[in-house]
Amino acid sequence: MERKVTVPDLQRMKEAGTKITALTAYDFPFAQIVDQAGADVILVGDTLGMVVQGLDTTLPVTLDEIIYHCRMVARGRKRALLVGDMPFLSYQVSREDALRNAGRLIKEGACEAVKLEGGIPMADTIRALTSVDIPVMAHIGLTPQSVHRMGGHKVQGRKRGRGPGQRERVLADAMAVEEAGAFAVVLEGIPLDLAEEITLRLTIPTIGIGAGVHCDGQVLVYHDLLGLYDGHKAKFVRQYADIGAQMKSAIEKYLSEVRDGSFPNDGESFHMGTAEDVKRLYGDAVVVPMPKVN
Numbered sequence: 255m256e257r258k259v260t261v262p263d264l265q266r267m268k269e270a271g272t273k274i275t276a277l278t279a280y281d282f283p284f285a286q287i288v289d290q291a292g293a294d295v296i297l298v299g300d301t302l303g304m305v306v307q308g309l310d311t312t313l314p315v316t317l318d319e320i321i322y323h324c325r326m327v328a329r330g331r332k333r334a335l336l337v338g339d340m341p342f343l344s345y346q347v348s349r350e351d352a353l354r355n356a357g358r359l360i361k362e363g364a365c366e367a368v369k370l371e372g373g374i375p376m377a378d379t380i381r382a383l384t385s386v387d388i389p390v391m392a393h394i395g396l397t398p399q400s401v402h403r404m405g406g407h408k409v410q411g412r413k414r415g416r417g418p419g420q421r422e423r424v425l426a427d428a429m430a431v432e433e434a435g436a437f438a439v440v441l442e443g444i445p446l447d448l449a450e451e452i453t454l455r456l457t458i459p460t461i462g463i464g465a466g467v468h469c470d471g472q473v474l475v476y477h478d479l480l481g482l483y484d485g486h487k488a489k490f491v492r493q494y495a496d497i498g499a500q501m502k503s504a505i506e507k508y509l510s511e512v513r514d515g516s517f518p519n520d521g522e523s524f525h526m527g528t529a530e531d532v533k534r535l536y537g538d539a540v541v542v543p544m545p546k547v548n
């Protein structure tokens with residue numbers, strides 16, 4: 255295994271011009287695959303609400319659910335930095351809540367950092383978390399927990415001047431989260447020239463999703479990249495494989511072979527045999543002496 259990725263490594267990568275690779279994962283086998291493939295960061299995102307739980311938004315996801323998934327991912331990951339997402343209302347109500355809940359992600363979820371959505375309004379919360387050494391990855395631009403304010407999952411920062419998704423606001427959010435102590439910031443769903451400007455102006459790394467090529471790194475949702483999610487496919491997603499279709503055809507083959515009697519075959523079945531055969535097949539472990547019954 256290559257050396258474990260740490261929070262300061264991401265800063266060094268930005269300074270060295272090495273792109274940061276990040277991907278979501280939600281359970282043990284997926285975490286093993288992502289980790290062994292060499293991702294720098296694994297994010298247990300609240301997207302699990304959509305790609306794992308089949309919800310329409312991330313809003314109903316709970317902290318306990320994120321922790322449950324983080325624990326599975328932590329067991330499968332050896333090298334990547336593990337970041338746990340703070341779900342809606344786990345950090346917005348009060349600073350005490352945010353501290354307690356981020357602390358749970360570290361203590362119970364085995365995360366090394368937390369991610370939360372929001373810019374200027376979240377700066378004090380980021381300050382509170384980083385002041386007790388909980389590393390924070392910020393997330394600005396298209397923030398899915400603000401789906402109702404935005405009127406859908408809409409690209410932000412396109413307009414100048416007044417308006418809810420304006421460019422100046424996204425820029426100011428970026429400066430605010432860096433100033434508050436975030437160690438990295440996810441830029442989601444913003445024009446690539448705005449992402450480039452933010453990436454040049456910030457000293458912390460930017461990780462883009464739907465924010466163009468100029469970010470210091472990229473993140474995608476595992477299910478989108480592999481074709482495991484049937485829902486809406488965003489413009490920025492590049493699907494590298496169609497694993498969902500492969501899985502479906504393998505399952506169809508299994509079902510049809512069960513139905514036509516060609517599964518299981520003789521070699522996939524156990525046979526009565528000599529004591530020697532039994533020992534060869536099962537080893538000594540199956541020679542269980544029966545208890546005497548008086």
Ligand code: KIV
Pocket residue numbers: 278297298299300301302339393440442463473474475
């Ligand atoms: O929840 C998530 O998976 C995310 C990424 C898409 C950045 O926030």
